[in-house]
Amino acid sequence: MSVHVDAAGNIRGCYPATRPGMPRLFIGSHLDTVPRAGAFDGVLGVVLAVALVKCLSERRFKFQIEVVGFSEEEGVRFGVPFIGSRALAGTVDDELLNSCDGDGVRVRDAIRAFGLDPSRIGDARVDDDAIGYLEFHIEQGPVLESLDLPLGVVQAIAGQSRIDVVFEGKANHAGTTPMNLRRDALAGAAEWICRVEREAQNTRGLVATVGRLDVQPGAGNVIAGHALASLDVRHADDAIRKQAAASFLAGANEIATRRGLSVSWESRLDQASVAMDASLVESLGQSVQHSGYPVHQMVSGAGHDAMIMAGRMPAAMLFLRSPGGVSHHPDETVRPEDVAAALVAGKEFLEKLEESALS
């Protein structure tokens, strides 16, 4: 492969086709991860792409293969994720370039300090010769392990709603306020958290999470007057997600009214789901099957570079089982035999692409 660092700091390695001027298949993932994380999130997908090219033993296809290691996916430093893949998709804008890190350094300053010209970031945009994007990634969840499967074919990346919900009651003395004269914001929030969980359990494919709860004043001998709860709702079907979020908020209203509390909310994120390309999904499934592994199609609950690349070209993702469902943690790992399975399926995928009308 001929390797270069592009205008957004992505590492790109080009493996030529049988002859010049042929279209291009991108295979990649991200090089960064979060602080105190493991060794496989993102970078396994880059290494797998390199290994896949290596095990071709210089065999050429009717398409070029471009391996990409994206420079910034997590959004840890600037609070904005997917900088590398957005550069390839051509959706980096001034707002992104002007985003600052904790020290007030802008994205454009960091690019310049790295030795690149931020005004030329558009050069990283892919040409019109792209035929698709394939990403290998650890699942970062427990589903494949629970099904005893090495691989999962991603059919869609779930849409997300993030909403902050605030219950307001009345802070009061825990000893002197009888139960029937309380307006306990935490008790109201607790009832709502149980309701969110119950409704999500009863809706196929839905996940809903309250992961943060800030209670004020937060003293053991004071009834809570204020409780801020985060709500995170995800589903592959945006209509189901929006319906669920609306139902959760209606539930909050009902609980607050009954308890003499007030409730308010603020939407923090409303991100549509992104479908993977049907033809590539089909082809990837067949590749898994021909490699001797059961095919399991699944929804990704987390965002990935494939979500961004899908805006520019047909995209597909192959998940590898995450032992213990652990990710973003030093215990994050993969099984060697699952990596081997992904490699075999990836090679099969390239063969299928070679046979298909696409190439």
Add this chain to the structure above:
Amino acid sequence: MSVHVDAAGNIRGCYPATRPGMPRLFIGSHLDTVPRAGAFDGVLGVVLAVALVKCLSERRFKFQIEVVGFSEEEGVRFGVPFIGSRALAGTVDDELLNSCDGDGVRVRDAIRAFGLDPSRIGDARVDDDAIGYLEFHIEQGPVLESLDLPLGVVQAIAGQSRIDVVFEGKANHAGTTPMNLRRDALAGAAEWICRVEREAQNTRGLVATVGRLDVQPGAGNVIAGHALASLDVRHADDAIRKQAAASFLAGANEIATRRGLSVSWESRLDQASVAMDASLVESLGQSVQHSGYPVHQMVSGAGHDAMIMAGRMPAAMLFLRSPGGVSHHPDETVRPEDVAAALVAGKEFLEKLEESALS
């Protein structure tokens, strides 16, 4: 009255009896309150005692009256409450004297800096001539207001259990972990909070509060792995309180087991209830009634100096209605007509004591 500051910094004013050598009735409350508080917690009881003596117009009884303004009740500075009343009760020990404030200043240092000798704090102890203690105090709760009553006769000060309860689950990705594969510590805590509330509502006279809930890691997109909840349980009957606390902990166990969580707890406080003196309670109730007000006996959910004084002599407390149930807040107030009612009832109480066998 002849006034002096005692060895613990309490202000004490003595109003003589008809002749020397007669026993002594104490009437008082505390001079301190909490930061950012109101103008009536504690000091209203001292001012009412002074006003009561004043409105006697030099009429003497067969008992002395000693008005006490306690120097330290809240425990804000040293983390140890009731220093003033403990000095009168004779229960100040070295542990108390060596307690430090945030700057490392010990109680004994503060007493010395005030110009007193901490080794002589025992001098503040009351003599054996004490016949009782009466305390006027704002209710600091909403009960009297909800009943449209100016005054309440305290029959007991509730015992308290304070317990920290920790639910441990598994922190995980909010997007990639299906509902049925979660071990959500916050959802478990929420279910338990609802259960505590429901059981307390169904137990007459019981108050149970979860006022603090610390959730880890506490991010909107991460399922909570850890939740620490404070539990505060109070009742006038220690057996009922202990039974309730045990039931709450059994409930936590049941919920944790069902959800695949672990739960542990640590007792922070187990303080027995303190009954007011039955004879003084009866007499105070009659005084309220003879003054033209309905008699309402009630349990104090908060601790008071009367709780300490009850260890040394018969004690009684009269609560004044707290508008809005507000205390420890700048909006804390009292109605002038309720103060007048307390004064009339207090005078009646002195007359009853004069008539009774006690004097």
